[in-house]
Amino acid sequence: MSHKVLKLLALLAVAVLVASCAPATPTPAPQATQPAAATQPPAGQVCTVGFINHLTGDAAVYGQSMKKGVELALDKINANGEKIRVIFEDDRLSAADAQTAFLKLVDSDKVPVILGSGSSTVTLSLCPKAEERKVVLISSISTAPALKQCGDYVFSAMATDDAQGPEWAKVAEYLKADEVAVMYINNDYGIGVKDAFLNSYKGKVLIAQPFELGAKDFRTEILKVKATNPKVVFIVDHVAEGSIVIKQAAELGMKVQWVTDVSMVAQEVIDLAGAAAEGIMGLRAGSTQTPQYKEFEEAFRKKFNEPPTIWSDFSYDTMMLVAMAIDKYGCNSEGIKKGLMEVSQDYVGPSGPKAFNEYGISPGVYEWMIVKDGKWVLFEKK
Amino acid sequence: MDIFAQLLVNGLIAGGTYALAAVGYSMVYSILKFINFAHGSIAMVGAYITFFLAIQSLHLPLPAAFFLSMLLTALLGISVERIAYRPLRRAPKLSTLTTAIAVSFVLDAAVMILMGADIKTFSLPVMQGYSIGPVLITPVQIIIIGASFFFMLLLYILLTRTKLGKAIRAVADDPSLAEASGINANVIIAAVFGIGSALAAAAGSLIGLDTNLQPTMGFLITIKAFAAVVLGGLGSVYGAIVGGFIIGIVENLGVWVIPPVWKDTIAYGILILVLFVRPAGLFGSVEQAGVLQQ
Numbered sequence: 001m002s003h004k005v006l007k008l009l010a011l012l013a014v015a016v017l018v019a020s021c022a023p024a025t026p027t028p029a030p031q032a033t034q035p036a037a038a039t040q041p042p043a044g045q046v047c048t049v050g051f052i053n054h055l056t057g058d059a060a061v062y063g064q065s066m067k068k069g070v071e072l073a074l075d076k077i078n079a080n081g082e083k084i085r086v087i088f089e090d091d092r093l094s095a096a097d098a099q100t101a102f103l104k105l106v107d108s109d110k111v112p113v114i115l116g117s118g119s120s121t122v123t124l125s126l127c128p129k130a131e132e133r134k135v136v137l138i139s140s141i142s143t144a145p146a147l148k149q150c151g152d153y154v155f156s157a158m159a160t161d162d163a164q165g166p167e168w169a170k171v172a173e174y175l176k177a178d179e180v181a182v183m184y185i186n187n188d189y190g191i192g193v194k195d196a197f198l199n200s201y202k203g204k205v206l207i208a209q210p211f212e213l214g215a216k217d218f219r220t221e222i223l224k225v226k227a228t229n230p231k232v233v234f235i236v237d238h239v240a241e242g243s244i245v246i247k248q249a250a251e252l253g254m255k256v257q258w259v260t261d262v263s264m265v266a267q268e269v270i271d272l273a274g275a276a277a278e279g280i281m282g283l284r285a286g287s288t289q290t291p292q293y294k295e296f297e298e299a300f301r302k303k304f305n306e307p308p309t310i311w312s313d314f315s316y317d318t319m320m321l322v323a324m325a326i327d328k329y330g331c332n333s334e335g336i337k338k339g340l341m342e343v344s345q346d347y348v349g350p351s352g353p354k355a356f357n358e359y360g361i362s363p364g365v366y367e368w369m370i371v372k373d374g375k376w377v378l379f380e381k382k
Numbered sequence: 383m384d385i386f387a388q389l390l391v392n393g394l395i396a397g398g399t400y401a402l403a404a405v406g407y408s409m410v411y412s413i414l415k416f417i418n419f420a421h422g423s424i425a426m427v428g429a430y431i432t433f434f435l436a437i438q439s440l441h442l443p444l445p446a447a448f449f450l451s452m453l454l455t456a457l458l459g460i461s462v463e464r465i466a467y468r469p470l471r472r473a474p475k476l477s478t479l480t481t482a483i484a485v486s487f488v489l490d491a492a493v494m495i496l497m498g499a500d501i502k503t504f505s506l507p508v509m510q511g512y513s514i515g516p517v518l519i520t521p522v523q524i525i526i527i528g529a530s531f532f533f534m535l536l537l538y539i540l541l542t543r544t545k546l547g548k549a550i551r552a553v554a555d556d557p558s559l560a561e562a563s564g565i566n567a568n569v570i571i572a573a574v575f576g577i578g579s580a581l582a583a584a585a586g587s588l589i590g591l592d593t594n595l596q597p598t599m600g601f602l603i604t605i606k607a608f609a610a611v612v613l614g615g616l617g618s619v620y621g622a623i624v625g626g627f628i629i630g631i632v633e634n635l636g637v638w639v640i641p642p643v644w645k646d647t648i649a650y651g652i653l654i655l656v657l658f659v660r661p662a663g664l665f666g667s668v669e670q671a672g673v674l675q676q
Contacts, residue, residue: 212645
């Protein structure tokens with residue numbers, strides 16, 4: 001091939017490479033009236049729904065876990081013939097990739113409802129699109145308070161962070177801690193919980209130390225916290241970073257009572273942080289003591305050969321609620337939107353009561369957990 | 383003062399791993415005048431091989447897995463050079479750079495498919511560090527710093543005291559003249575890739591011991607190593623070492639005063655600053671730096 005052609009090809013290759021790396025620019029909002037919300041064949045035929053979550057990347061542990069919850073629910077829903085089919089899409093914890101997945105599901109697959117995402121940041125990025133295209137978006141676990149302003153097509157099966165903050169304050173009170181340190185992951189979720197806690201906690205906050213998603217070395221941040229000499233440290237984080245923080249803090253000789261948020265009450269944290277995780281406390285959304293949970297736990301173990309992974313109970317309930325709404329009003333967005341509000345009011349699943357309030361958010365119920373002998377167990381309050 | 387000492391030691395830990403990764407990077411650059419963007423991915427593969435050998439399957443004792451991984455990764459590096467880079471040796475630099483990026487994508491994806499995207503850990507017992515004066519340092523961290531210095535020393539001995547080392551330096555200096563003296567450039571280049579990849583594997587494994595493994599860890603290693611090499615001076619292997627330690631220390635000290643969100647920016651910032659003020663880097667030569675302008 002001639003030199004010139006080779007050069008042109010090389011340039012083209014680089015251009016394609018650069019274009020694929022660049023963040024996806026949002027498509028301009030279409031003008032005038034929107035086509036009617038995606039509808040599908042009437043009841044009696046299979047309804048296709050979408051699922052967008054972080055199946056790979058830093059937060060894959062959550063996305064994969066939630067996928068399992070949905071799969072378990074599908075077993076029950078489709079037990080007498082296939083009623084619902086789920087198309088699973090990966091957002092790689094990136095808002096840009098989530099947008100692409102959203103458009104693909106809505107335009108190509110014509111789904112009336114999408115389950116997703118996990119991360120509040122990603123879900124918030126999908127909100128405007130869901131409202132604009134009139135597609136129901138229901139997240140199993142996104143908790144940023146900003147979700148309340150998203151609109152009536154958006155739901156979340158987990159209470160917003162303004163509920164977690166006050167719960168932490170209750171823990172602080174129980175531990176009789178008049179001064180604490182806070183470490184938080186620097187994203188919408190971490191900042192949300194931190195702010196909610198700071199608003200409810202009446203004692204002294206020695207330091208509120210942020211750290212970054214995706215970083216691997218937190219020793220300096222830990223030293224800054226250690227320098228304030230706390231006895232209790234509240235940490236809101238994801239499994240990947242949180243487990244490193246706890247491990248490195250132990251190595252740096254920091255002896256404190258850790259209290260984590262809901263996203264760290266996962267077996268992975270104990271596996272990754274090792275002995276350093278022993279004795280840490282955390283909040284668990286929902287309750288493991290109810291009959292619904294125990295039934296769910298048994299079914300989960302049977303199917304996956306392991307105890308329920310983090311938030312699989314929430315995604316299970318989300319899928320069940322969507323199925324119930326479709327059953328009642330058919331496979332269309334308007335029906336599902338109406339249906340979700342109605343069916344949730346009396347619904348109590350393995351992740352607790354799900355009655356959506358006027359913002360489409362479920363109520364907050366928390367358990368206190370502690371790591372004992374390498375496992376998260378219920379904390380016995382005296 | 384105590385805190386400062388601890389920060390310094392933490393900087394040495396991080397810096398040691400960066401330096402080790404940067405050295406391999408720099409060696410490849412000296413020989414081929416080519417920036418191997420796949421270097422971090424190779425380090426990541428090395429880390430995963432160690433993990434696989436020690437934890438997932440053969441359950442070899444850690445040191446054995448570590449060295450075996452270095453060997454296997456060296457072979458991987460040599461194969462990559464043979465398959466992806468050698469055919470392009472006379473092509474414009476852009477082609478090889480693009481190929482290197484492609485190789486890194488392929489390696490990252492391959493590991494993700496084979497080993498899963500979740501985080502893997504060596505599950506070392508967590509222990510509070512020994513107190514050396516005001517500083518706390520764990521045995522693993524001591525090993526990390528020690529191993530970094532050990533391999534750098536080995537490299538020095540290799541480059542200055544052995545025939546292979548002499549040949550490498552000759553080819554780095556002037557490939558055609560070296561060939562004229564009877565040195566087989568292809569063999570030397572393969573050797574350099576092998577050594578560089580082995581060091582990358584060592585760096586990757588040490589990083590994995592300290593902060594767990596993820597298929598995406600390669601990218602950050604590449605960036606930090608690149609910054610270290612540019613800082614130390616393109617073409618100077620020892621400069622790369624110094625560069626690595628400087629970045630590690632500055633990062634750890636820096637986060638004390640600036641918000642951690644800017645931490646990676648420190649490495650990038652140093653890179654930009656050096657390119658502006660002294661493109662040759664601390665120890666590099668100006669002719670070598672000319673490549674960056676191409």
